[in-house]
Amino acid sequence: IQMTQSPSTLSASVGDKVTITCRASLSPSSWLAWYQQKPGKAPKLLIYKASTLESGVPSRFSGSGSGTEFSLTISSLQPDDFAVYYCQQYNSYWTFGQGTKVEIK
Amino acid sequence: QVQLVESGGGVVQPGGSLRLSCAASGFTFSRYGMHWVRQAPGKGLEWVAFIRYDGSNKEYGDSVKGRFTISRDNSKNTVYLQMNSLRVEDAAVYHCVRDQGTYSAFDAFDHWGQGTLLTVSS
Numbered sequence: 001i002q003m004t005q006s007p008s009t010l011s012a013s014v015g016d017k018v019t020i021t022c023r024a025s026l027s028p029s030s031w032l033a034w035y036q037q038k039p040g041k042a043p044k045l046l047i048y049k050a051s052t053l054e055s056g057v058p059s060r061f062s063g064s065g066s067g068t069e070f071s072l073t074i075s076s077l078q079p080d081d082f083a084v085y086y087c088q089q090y091n092s093y094w095t096f097g098q099g100t101k102v103e104i105k
Numbered sequence: 106q107v108q109l110v111e112s113g114g115g116v117v118q119p120g121g122s123l124r125l126s127c128a129a130s131g132f133t134f135s136r137y138g139m140h141w142v143r144q145a146p147g148k149g150l151e152w153v154a155f156i157r158y159d160g161s162n163k164e165y166g167d168s169v170k171g172r173f174t175i176s177r178d179n180s181k182n183t184v185y186l187q188m189n190s191l192r193v194e195d196a197a198v199y200h201c202v203r204d205q206g207t208y209s210a211f212d213a214f215d216h217w218g219q220g221t222l223l224t225v226s227s
Contacts, residue, residue, distance in 0.1 A: 031211060031213075033213040033214070035214075037150075041219075042200055042217035042218065042219055043200075043214075043217055044217075045205070045214060045215050048205060048215075049213075054215070086149065086150055088150075088213070088214075090211045090212060090213055091211060092211070093152070093155075093164060093166075093211070094140070094152040094155070094214075095152065096149060096150040096151065096152065097149075098149045099150070
């Protein structure tokens, strides 16, 4: 299953609502996760099963979608949220999207 | 707390071999599937290999199949990645990663090590 994220780069300001989209070549059912990665750090799990928030992750993060289209939304962008975000399907082996960089506008 | 500490990275010539290790602590290692995920400099994440909690099943990404071998020693809480016939394009940071759930088939990744760097160059 191939995963395609859009956009590749997103410029936004603190307080903005941002949405990242992930499209799958085949439906992964709900077996879809989102990760955040900051420079020089390991990725961090944010969302699993398409919409379930990992323990400790702020509630401004949310996931939605079904079939082949999924999204990650940050309701009010905070300074700590500038990072690269990856989607991943884990229905059939494991495949990541190419990443979306959220940068300061 | 869960800790995954990779070691064994370094500089290898094309065609060479290297073995990576990942020492796990803070959880019951024998209950979790483990993975290796790599990230080339400035690039995205690529899943490399998986081993079931008991070692009975192993899976590999297409780019490493036939060259890399994943294994584990549950008595030592350690997972390994033997890498043979290395290519320039294998250069990356290699992360050791844990499945989110116990005894899982396919699962998300809830804990990641900081990674170990492999450089492939003549």
